[in-house]
Amino acid sequence: MGQAYTVTEVNQYIKNMFIKDPYLNFIYIKGEVSNCKYHTSGHIYFTLKDAQGQLACVMFAGQRRGLTFRLEEGQSVIVRGSVSVYERDGKYQLYANQIVLDGFGVLYERFEKLKKDLEAQGLFDKAHKKPIPMFPKRVGIVTAATGAAIQDIINISKRRNPYVQLILYPALVQGVGAPDSIVRGINSLDKQKVDVIIVGRGGGSIEDLWAFNEEEVARAIYNCKTPIISAVGHETDVTIADYVADLRAPTPSAAAELAINDYISFINQIQDYRRSIFKVASYKVSQYQSRLREIKLRLYYASPSYQIKQKRQHLIDLEQKLQYHMNQKFNESRHKLELYITRLEGLSPLTKLKQGFALVKGENNKPINSIQNLTTNDMVTISLLDGDIMARVEETKELNRI
Numbered sequence: 001m002g003q004a005y006t007v008t009e010v011n012q013y014i015k016n017m018f019i020k021d022p023y024l025n026f027i028y029i030k031g032e033v034s035n036c037k038y039h040t041s042g043h044i045y046f047t048l049k050d051a052q053g054q055l056a057c058v059m060f061a062g063q064r065r066g067l068t069f070r071l072e073e074g075q076s077v078i079v080r081g082s083v084s085v086y087e088r089d090g091k092y093q094l095y096a097n098q099i100v101l102d103g104f105g106v107l108y109e110r111f112e113k114l115k116k117d118l119e120a121q122g123l124f125d126k127a128h129k130k131p132i133p134m135f136p137k138r139v140g141i142v143t144a145a146t147g148a149a150i151q152d153i154i155n156i157s158k159r160r161n162p163y164v165q166l167i168l169y170p171a172l173v174q175g176v177g178a179p180d181s182i183v184r185g186i187n188s189l190d191k192q193k194v195d196v197i198i199v200g201r202g203g204g205s206i207e208d209l210w211a212f213n214e215e216e217v218a219r220a221i222y223n224c225k226t227p228i229i230s231a232v233g234h235e236t237d238v239t240i241a242d243y244v245a246d247l248r249a250p251t252p253s254a255a256a257e258l259a260i261n262d263y264i265s266f267i268n269q270i271q272d273y274r275r276s277i278f279k280v281a282s283y284k285v286s287q288y289q290s291r292l293r294e295i296k297l298r299l300y301y302a303s304p305s306y307q308i309k310q311k312r313q314h315l316i317d318l319e320q321k322l323q324y325h326m327n328q329k330f331n332e333s334r335h336k337l338e339l340y341i342t343r344l345e346g347l348s349p350l351t352k353l354k355q356g357f358a359l360v361k362g363e364n365n366k367p368i369n370s371i372q373n374l375t376t377n378d379m380v381t382i383s384l385l386d387g388d389i390m391a392r393v394e395e396t397k398e399l400n401r402i
Contacts, residue, residue, distance in 0.1 A: 008087065015085035018092065024083040029055065029094060030102055033075045044071055048079060048094065056093040057081075063097045068238075076102035108206075111213055114240060118215070123222045123244050130227040130246045133195045135261050138165045140189030140197040140226070142182055145170035149202045149231070149252040156256035161263035167194055173201040178211035183220040190224045197224065198255045199241060200231030212239040221245055231255030359383040371396040 005013075018024050031048030038044055042061025047054050057079060059067070071077070081096040100108045118124065139157070143149045150168060157164055169185035172178040182199065189197050199221065201209070211217065212232045221228050221244045230245035231252040242248040249255035300306055360368045361381045368374060374393050382389040 007090065011085055011087040011090050014092075015087060018082075018084045026080070027083060027094075028078055028080050030076070030078045031055065033071055033073055033077055036071050036073055038071075044096075046071060048077075056091065057096055058093060059096040059099065066098055069101065071099065078102050111240070114213065114215055114218075115243065118218055118240065118244070123218060128222070132227050132229065132247055132258065135266075136164060136195035136259060138167060138192075138194040139259055140192065140194035141166060141168045142171050142185035142189065142197060142199045143168070143201050143252070144173050147202055149200060152251075152253040153198065153256040156253055157260050160257070160260045163263065164260050167192065173211060174204070174208050175211075179214040179217050182211060182217050186217075186220045186224050186228070190226045194226055196259050197226050197228045198231055198249075198252070198259055199228055199245070200249070200252050200255060201233070202252065203234040203237060209233050209237060209239055212241040214240075217241055218244045229255045229259055371398060 029048060031050050031054075034047040034049050034054065036044065036046040042064065044059040044064065046057050046059075048057055049055070059081075078100050079094060079096045080098040081094050083092055083094050085092045122128070141150065141153060143153075145168065154166065157166055167189060169188055171185040172181035186197065186199060200212075203209075209232055212230070218240045221230070221241055227246045229247045229249050230239070230241045231249040231254065232239045232241055233251075235250035247258060249258050359382070361383065362368050362373065363379050365381070368380065374380065374396055376393055376395065378393045380391050380393060382391055
């Protein structure tokens with residue numbers, strides 16, 4: 001009996017045979033997707049089959065970055081990868097690192113190669129992207145003269161801003177001569193000094209859109225001094241022109257929305273700003289007017305004229321109070337004087353004389369208030385209201401008092 005090998009040794013030997021085969025290490029295989037499963041780890045397990053056979057395949061999570069679509073049952077695809085042996089099961093399978101839909105595998109390779117070359121040359125750098133003007137007056141369009149794309153752009157332009165001038169360069173966007181036609185359109189509109197250029201077309205297959213993947217179109221976009229919006233195909237379609245352009249729009253309609261400002265909204269916004277500014281300005285003016293009135297009032301109160309007026313008014317008030325108190329004192333004093341006068345009048349001899357009384361004075365001119373001061377033959381003077389009477393005492397008679 002010959003030498004016996006372990007299963008592992010045999011599987012390793014067969015795996016080494018696969019690894020050493022240059023055809024199996026870099027191979028494109030076309031087939032239909034079957035038993036497709038997305039694992040939670042991110043790996044994709046599926047089977048490629050045709051009418052006569054099938055092949056197990058796996059795409060690890062780290063290789064999925066280049067997959068631009070979701071792998072589904074029944075899709076016809078071209079898978080690039082390497083065929084090797086999975087030692088544990090002793091089965092060979094395809095380890096995929098790139099998957100494209102069948103029909104544009106070669107074109108996809110060209111697309112990826114040109115994309116990497118242009119990216120390495122800096123044509124995709126954001127530093128070279130020019131800003132899209134907010135209020136363009138003239139918009140250039142490089143697309144087919146007939147078709148839905150130009151009609152959509154016209155309709156949106158009329159709706160958003162009918163005052164914007166649209167300048168169409170009718171270019172071939174598909175087939176032989178399309179890249180040259182697109183380049184001529186870009187250069188022509190760039191010389192006309194338009195504000196922004198829309199370059200694009202409606203949707204189609206990758207072959208239909210291929211003119212926008214040509215290097216000459218990419219370089220024309222990059223060298224254009226006017227900002228360019230690319231609008232090629234549908235939202236899921238991505239071309240080299242999209243990477244080079246200053247702004248990518250998913251569709252021609254979206255490009256028109258991005259390029260042409262909404263005039264009505266702009267006017268409404270201006271009106272809102274105007275109302276807001278007027279409101280704020282009115283409020284500020286009102287504040288400043290109130291503040292000015294307050295300052296003027298304070299200045300008025302602090303002014304010499306106001307102070308003089310206040311002092312003058314104070315003096316007038318003091319004068320009035322002084323006059324009042326003086327009058328009051330005068331009236332009080334006059335009242336007292338009148339009382340004194342009344343009392344004096346009551347004590348005045350003249351008053352007594354008026355009432356019929358008389359003043360008797362002796363020879364010494366002193367009033368006689370008792371008969372004890374007189375003797376017979378004394379001369380006395382009797383003073384009446386209107387004169388004096390000279391008399392001699394003949395007799396005195398004492399008054400009897402009970």
